[in-house]
Amino acid sequence: MNPWTPTWQPQGTVYGTLLNFRREWDLWSPRMMQDPHKAAPKAPVLYVKTANTFSPAGQDLLLQDGVTEVDIGASLGLVIGRDGQVAGAALLNDWAVPHASYYRPPVKFRCRDGFLALPEQVTAGQVQDWAALQIAVRRNGDWVQTVDLRELMRDLPALLSDVGEFMTLQPGDVLMVGTDCLADGSRPRAKAGDRVEISAPGFDAVVTTVGGAA
Template sequence: MNPWPPSWQPTGTVYGTLLNFRREWDLWCPRMTQDPYKAGPQAPVLYVKTANTFSPAGQDLVLQDGVTEVDIGATLGLVIGTDGQVAGAALLNDWSVPHASYYRPPVKFRCRDGFLALPEQVTAGQVSDWAALQIAVHCNGDLVQTMDLRELVRGLPELLADVGEFMTLQPGDVLMVGTDCLADGTRPRAQAGDRVEISARGFTAVVTTLGGAA
């Protein structure tokens, strides 16, 4: 029996992870030794998706403030249960405004209203259930990306352990494992009128239609 109610929304903090897919890591690796960092990150690079970004299942994404297209950010979110352990997972669409750097992106590109599309349900399970999960991204019915969690720089157990070295995830928190890029380093993009679907076997799909500014 699934313990989460329909129309699920996070009750804690949602954290995203940057540079956690091998292809993007390899693309950025030659520049990691340059100023100002002079080395690659030794711990997971996290950011927060604020509560204003939460978009319930079935809600359209309204493009505002001159934004005409958005990057699709398909990901898996690990949901922390009452015992502090992972109790389930959910597909999410971590939208962002297209920008050049994913090393330390400004908040204004990721934390706009409605920029985290949610599914109706969380899928109960254990981390080991999703180690080889493949996530499909369709735009207007066309397959535009396939993500394989076997390509993570830090697999699910390692990511959780490394985050736990410097912070404690609380019940209700969600840890997104990262979004992958295409071969050229960009992400699939969508614009007003597009219908985007993120799906994976055993999970409730996330489907969003994009609308122009009201």
């Protein structure tokens, strides 16, 4: 990375999407009928990654406040252009503190400092270019997960359309399509000393070393 070349950071709001992969949806379906909602969500379930989470390419993730491990959240972020259409996309690592509930705002789990690892640059393109994208996750060089966008509950056009039913995405905003779980419902995890790489054909990889608190 050229130290004189600025790396990409979102210029708007970053939104994450929950329960947008079939495996996790199926695992959670029985609980969707329980309190407090007693029904499956009819619209996309979104949350915000606040600006303090943005971690430029090449920056380590520091674990603090007693956190000893984090969930790896490989995702594709759709970047909104000036005309309100998708201008490009980027691989992202949507880190989270492991947690079991979706029924409360996940701020303390997802919005800690540095909890959104970014690539150097956005890849230009259109949503149809990434319909079958497969994102590889490696920890310390070993493969731990493949996130397959063919397994989305709402594919890219449907997600954009359904979000547009209740809010307008602004130029510079980023809409993440979601993160997938493993067969047991958990996500790959990383601890201090681990090196995590998220990659896919045609995209700048996201590489992060996890460090303990100073």
